[in-house]
Amino acid sequence: MIEKKKSGYWLSHVGLCLGVIFIFFPVWLAFVGSTVTQEDIMQPPFPVLPGSHLIENYKYALFNIAPDGYYSLPVPVLKMLFNSLIMALGITIGKLIISLLSAFAFVYFKFPLRKTFFWLIFLTLMLPVEVRIVPTYEVVANLGLLNSYAGLIFPLIASATATFLFRQFFLTVPNEMVEAARMDGATPMQFFRDILIPISKTNIAALFVILFVYGFNQYLWPLLITTSSDMQTIVMGLKFMIPTGDDYGHWPTIFSTAMLAMLPPVVIVIAMQKFFVKGLLESDK
């Protein structure tokens, strides 16, 4: 891009900085909240600079190592984080495998009612979990999957978006590539594994990021099917900690949990940022 005026350049920078501050300030406050004591928070004004109780607060939240006078947490955040990670990874990897395979079938195989099935899958885009939550609950309950990782993961795996995305990508792969593989004697699955998957790498990485964040942030579904506190995910757990009515919660712990809940998606996004942008922009063939 060519900048015409210096003033425009600075103005846009000021705008961007304001935007960053606007977004980042609440996060900063949450961080500050996780480093002070309950008393510091209860007495206005709310502190703006970090206190000295960081390690203590996080130890309590993560491992349930309670300082004197604190009651024991029902579930340590570490366990919640673990549950969330299992669920998010399960959903992500499951979705990737299923959608890669189904897109492969839709693009490279001729079978009766291929179009019909594709549009049926596409239609499910209009039926997110929230819409079909009652029947899905019924099914999962009948299968005896309540309070299990399988119950958390499977109903969220089927993905029209990812199937559609991979289908569009596969359609751009030149047909000669398939024919070259056939001439080389590759079976369909060898072609899938040796050629299609490697050239979809960036798309897979981009989807991984999106799907991981989606899976990690699930709230309603885990809330519904987990009753045992052992299976709580961190997003749910955080919600339970926030006090309602006349109750007053333990805010340093809540803030610590919030910070911890933010951590895995942030790590994933930062680690895979390069692929993510590449996968969304580039079609390198």
Next chain:
Amino acid sequence: MGRINLKNLEKSYGKTKVIHDLSIDINEGELIVIVGPSGCGKSTLLRMVAGLEDINSGSILIDNKIVNELEPMERNIAMVFQNYALYPHMTVFENMSYGLKILKIPKNEISSRVQNAAEILELGELLKRKPSQLSGGQRQRVAMGRAIVRDPVAFLFDEPLSNLDAKLRVQMRLEIKKLQKQLKTTSLYVTHDQVEAMTLADRMVVMNEGNVEHVGTPLEVYTKPKTLFTAQFIGSPAMNILKGKCQSNQIKLSSGATLKANSKYNGEVNVGLRPEDFTIDEKGTIKLKVELVELIGANTLIHGRLENSNEILVASIAGVISDSKIGNHINLSFNETKLHLFDINSDQRIN
């Protein structure tokens, strides 16, 4: 090794027939070029031989074995694609060895075969590169390398040079020819470029609308085209076709000019006259109203219309001839031994 027989092949997509009852016999080690305008079915034919397209009827024999139902790999033939179709995520070495890896050939043999092919194609230093780091000509060579390492009974080339620039095309054409002579592997080569066809072919197959028009050596096809289509398709600028009447060894063109012909045929004919067989001759019977003169350097193209009949005619005269010397009208004579006569109904050659 490497005899291919195509017997009464037919192919249709739905109701449209694209290949009509086609039979060709290809000898061991021959380089056959299939040439024709786009949409004539030449690529379809090649893909049928490769096993990428089904056959509706007829049979394909490789070394006297019917291969109609065999998978491409089982036919033991290799193909070079127009867009190279290299696997973008693999290095040159991996691209060339992928087929061998699938065949579960031992690793040291794979690498010796790839090294060998790389040496023939002068790819030695590029083995570790990815296709995106190669130039068009190098990619083309890798695609050929991928075919060579398999040591197939036949190579199939599907317009392999059409993505290269003109200079590189000439160079690669020579390399393919040399390579084929060196390896003595039966090859089928599809192109729409008649120069490629003429220079490469041991024998060429001229196709039109799913039919074989002419099978023969390039020289035969050029000097004695079997059909009107072949006559017009091969040769640049294209052969002039004039209406005429043949009677007692003489042809009367509709413009009034007469030409001697060695043919007993009686009646109307299409007369084919190659542009380069004309000479400027004041006593010549072919009278041309000149419309345009093109100087190409080695020769001069004179475009014009015949007097009386107004038929378009192109003459190619050797050397550079200035406009002023040509003027508005010019008389031409024709080398009558090089006359081509075609039946006006069947378009078949008469003389």
